[in-house]
Amino acid sequence: MQKLVLVLVLVFLGFWMFTDPSGLADAGGAVGGQLMTWTGNLFDAVITFVDEL
Template identity: 45%
Template sequence: MNTKKLFGLVVIVFIGFWMFTDPSGLATTSKSLAGQGWDLATQAFRGVIDFVGAMK
């Protein structure tokens, strides 16, 4: 079996196990990661906008 497929399967099984054993913990973690991802994307786009604005 391919290593990438095996790793993906292990991740899916882990998330499934986590979802059934602690759904509120998974929801809290997901919400936190989504918020951090949004903050990172916002910071990156602001950097690009500032860079392009400084080129004028």
């Protein structure tokens, strides 16, 4: 089942890359930016927690 889902995701990304490469790049940039924000928030929370100890 996991292999089927992986294949479907790869086919979807490949199709998206050939039909709308700039849209895929924009989405990838947005996802990357959001991950950086979440990672920064996580580290801030951990630092605050450790400081409170």
